Amino acid sequence: MKIAIIAHDGKKAEMVQFLLDYKSTLNQAELIATGTTGSHVEKAGLKVTKLLSGPLGGDAQIAALAAEKKVDLVIFFRDPLDKHPHEPDVQMLLRICDVHNIPLATNPATAKLILNQ
Numbered sequence: 001m002k003i004a005i006i007a008h009d010g011k012k013a014e015m016v017q018f019l020l021d022y023k024s025t026l027n028q029a030e031l032i033a034t035g036t037t038g039s040h041v042e043k044a045g046l047k048v049t050k051l052l053s054g055p056l057g058g059d060a061q062i063a064a065l066a067a068e069k070k071v072d073l074v075i076f077f078r079d080p081l082d083k084h085p086h087e088p089d090v091q092m093l094l095r096i097c098d099v100h101n102i103p104l105a106t107n108p109a110t111a112k113l114i115l116n117q
Helices: 009-021 035-043 058-067 087-099 108-115
Strands: 002-007 030-033 073-077
Touching (some): 002 009, 002 035, 009 035, 009 108, 030 035, 058 087, 073 087, 073 108
Parallel strands (some): 002 030, 002 073
16 A cells, blocks of 8 residues: 655644554555655654655645555644645645545544555
8 A cells, every 4th residue: 555645834743643652554555655745754763755845745645656556545634723835735735635536634533444454
């Protein structure tokens, strides 16, 4: 399973803790992440392939993988209370996941339900 990992700045620590909580499950998956999120994930000891940072095109790279059905799940911990200059890229990623029927978890509760299947 290939899982894309993205977290807004205010959610990166929460993402890392979530991934550590599911480390045994995720060790069997291939993780890809936007650049800054990927750096945090690496520091936590998980193997991850890093793409560009979100604002520099990482969200778009993950959307392209989703459109090509090269990712099985997107876990994107969004910060709904903060402004994001690359919001159009975020909306495009969400739309592409919906168009191509790619599971998308935007918060820990949803991600837990998906990974506990």
